[in-house]
Amino acid sequence: VPELPEAETIVRGLRPFLLGARIARVEVLRSDLLDARPEDFVSLLMGRVIQEVDRRGKNLILTLGTVEPTPPAKPASPRPGFKAGSAAVEGRSGPGIPDRTHLVVNLGMSGRLLLAQVEGDTRPPPSHPGIRFLLTDARVLVYDDVRRFGRLRVLDPAQYREWSRTLGPEPLSPGFTARDLCEALAASTTPVRSWLLDQRRIAGVGNIYANEALFRAGLDPRIPARRIPPEAGRRLHRALRSVLREAIGNQGTTLRDYRTPDGGEGSHLQALRVYGREALPCRSCGARVERIVFGGRSAFRCPTCQPWIGS
């Protein structure tokens, strides 16, 4: 489910509860969720403290700090000339263990990151737990995923930068301009809906918001990217940003699996203009919305509001 607005909602919901928490133990129940060997995955996370909770495209990013130095059992009297810290500050990190690591969580179609064992929690327990992160305060962060299309990986800072570089710009960042979009569109012949889904081009857009943005911009999803004139490219830029912002305001779109961190549903479903509305009247002109399948996925289009451009 999770596209950018859903990932953003999850991050905002979890952040206040996770910052500063320490991972005491990690249980891998479904190792096919990992690329790494389970024992390596676990050892990279054990004892670490969650310092940041963020998002990159559709991915959730937990930045984990070095283990805090364990206080010595008996306070050793500092010897003269002892440099405070060099060993202690590194904590348990030794050769090959970086100070900071990033846990990258791709939720696939049905992944959820849930905080369980919380005081007074009445939500049903995770139905398909895949990875359990046991925190030192007895709470448990659970990665739950019915279809197991999700992936979790731990990257050191250099690997993280390299991975992040393979993703396109964040569509909501101020640095992502209409001009950038127009120039990038001009370089490809692929249908614009497929173009928008490619994470290397823009990070975070999935099938729902690609279709919704194209409706708002008045563009047929099948138009080759490079045939979109600059004027329409600017409309698409504005449409993308507005639909993503509105969806975040609505806490995302719950079609089926997606839930906000507190177990609620995102309310953007009712705001959708074309996605999933095959044969229903266009909200703007009343014409029948049509479903077109290409690139192996459904696209939705109002035939009058989204005319084919030139040919």
Added chain:
DNA sequence: CGTGCCCCCTGTCAGC
């Protein structure tokens, strides 16, 4: 390198 197709996996729903 870019593009299109298949597959990963489970659940749900429409149609017979």
Added chain:
DNA sequence: TGCTGACAGGGGGCAC
């Protein structure tokens, strides 16, 4: 009621 096929928010691998 039960079976079968289509389809679902994603993305990696492979052939062309």
